[in-house]
Amino acid sequence: MVNQSPLETALSRAMIRWSLTKSTPVAETATSWVFRVEQNGRKPAALKILKPAKAEDERRGGALLNWYGGEGAVTVFDIDGDTVFMEWLDGVPLGDAVRKGRDGEATIAFAGVVAQLHKPRPEPAPEDLIPLRQRFRALFDTDVRAWPHTARDLYARANGIALRLFDRPAAQIPLHGDLHHDNIISSDRGWLAIDPKGVIGDPAYDVANAFINPMGADKLAAEPKRIAALADAFSSRLGFNRKRVLGWAAAHAALSACWDLEDGNAIVGQLAILPQLLAAYDLA
Template identity: 70%
Template sequence: MNGTMMNQSPAETALSRALIRWSLTKATPMAETPTSWIFQVEQNGRNHAVLKILKPGKGDGEQRGGELMQWYAGEGAATVFDRHGGTLFMEWLDGIPLGEAVRQGRDDEATIALATVVTHLHRPRPDAPKDLLPLRTHFDPLFNTNIRNWPYTARDLFARAAGVALTLFDRPSPQIPLHGDLHHDNIISSPRGWLAIDPRALLGDPVYEVANALNNPVGADDLVKDPRRIAAMSELLSLRLGFPRKRILGWAAAHAALSACWALEDEQPIAAQLAMLPLLLTAYDQA
């Protein structure tokens, strides 16, 4: 190893190696997440692409996600051109997030786009990744939480949502690879249509795939909390995907409670989840 590389940060070292490995030029930092560094790079001096470099020690979920993205082979998701160690070499998506379409007042159109992405992602393919996280394990923070961590006035909501989740797990369902975090701002427009990014890479009930979307997008709170939107969106998703509407609403409520448990673990506020839970549970009861 030369002296220059020894003085580099982990990100710089991984970037240098990736640029050489894939003959890339002109790396521009785009974002840093809790688990990765994102760079825009140029290929052959003209085509833009992305390098997603995982931070050391942040690997499991992201590694699973990279494997799942590669398995999608560009159908309904950004294309992964190649993967080496903790670095993904991927298609550059230069469009807007689907959340932006909703914030611009195109909610029904966005729901149809979401359903189309799910259809592409759920298309049967051979040789699914082996180490996907079971959906039941993903829900451990909900089932293992200490109810005393919840505000006193919200404990009945927590108990009901946990009960709904148990009911859903008790009913047999197909077990398929799931993106697992398919909210509006993880779907980006491109010349190839709307494409998903950043999966959690789970294995479980296909209906869970749309659970997070009913609680989203961020920045459209009045719309998201409108019972008419919950009814219309669940109806449209049911129609487009053939999922039972009651099951869609059940997973949406269960996910809102799970999200609250994650937030409580991180000492974050849970006002948004507490606003959604009674609405989703009521819609579930009435479905």
Template identity: 75%
Template sequence: MNQSPAETALSRAMIRWSLTKATPVAETHTSWIFRVEQNGRNYAAIKILKPETAAEERRGSLLLNWYQGEGAATVFDMHGDTLFMEWLDGGTLGEPARAGRDDEATIAISTVVANLHRPRADAPEDLIGLREHFAALFATDVRVWPHTARDLYARACGIALKLFDRPSAAIPLHGDLHHDNILASDRGWLAIDPKGLIGDPAYELANVYRNPAGATALAANPRRIAALTDAFESRLGYNRKRVLGWAAAHSALAACWDLAEGNPIATDLAVLPLLLSAYDQA
């Protein structure tokens, strides 16, 4: 019987890294993930990238490897489009945030970002610049936005252009950092699934403001926006106006992505006006 691409890649990984047992854990639109055993005792993970998205995902995988386990899951080895990784069996940071412990989550995010942004030599090549990452924002026809929200879109575009016109130092960025991309482990909270961008460090925090998923009431709270910004300014030293500017621009960008796919944008419609207001006052 012919093996599927995932089965073939898994078989080769089991031999290459002397693994003894594999259990399917998840299949996403970009990868297959297995929990594997080493010597019948220690758990690890095998992540196999799907061919149709491998080029994009490979960029993030190389960045994950570059972090060397500081603030992120450790990549033990890579071969082609297969990653041999640290197994993280804890829940996501979204769980305490949704359970009323958002302050705890904010401190954890600050610690993760501080570790991810530590200076390191030999950054991966082919990281995507923020201007390219934001292409969909500027390419979107304003008429696809609800009539009452088109001014929000226009304002967010203006802020993004202003940020690009006043560039800061550019560093490698996770690019999709939010509560449910941060998992618990015996080493603390660790990030997974980076996109592999390069640009303003303050952009790293943008997606946090519209998360965790399923907690729109939390995200659309001016006091919460202020608390996040205070924490990121005091713990990371990032300029609050740039942080809020990127948060607003990213909220509009995420809405453009969702509109293009026919998805609702209720969370961003609730959060974006508050982010714009906080930006004005910063």
């Protein structure tokens, strides 16, 4: 008999545990394998099997999804070790609306998802959420010389804004931590978030990623009118301080650039957007 791989073992255990049939691989990411399955011939469901090296981060996200209880996020049915059994979403990402010219509608939907995720819940939040300041470690630890010479002032300014934001106390709540348009999927229950990182910190940070997204919309993201419209919508619909929203947007764009520099990727998109975000922050 051929020995099963760890993935095959985890999959067969899950199929038996939850009485599943018809497993079909649908995606492999840096952190997990995703399968489409059926439970007792009923509606399809999803199995997410975490890769051992990345399991800790993903486990944190799974626990936060479980805490959301399906409000504003995909529903988790059960978790067994490093396997998450959850709702199957076969809709389209919110990013598609932006790429088809419906950015205003997408912004309203985005704000609606954030409002759902940030609702107070009676159960205590998971205990091992990452402090937001820890998530910003790459920004604070980066050597400014890693940035292109002409952009080092942008790095310094964004770094200073981030430090000021952390020095001014804000509410500390569970955050998705990686909310962008392509992590919000349509369903028969409305728009739902997937793949949270499991962070705790300032609620206004959860909209920061919207400013540099979605993928394929770099030109739109750098438009001052779009930046102002996002800040206005998140401020009016969610009650966030507008200057704080723009501060987090600028700080996050710089953090995103630091992550890309660490990975050896170009930061052309962030460098196009960052000056506009800093200008908007100054004016707010």
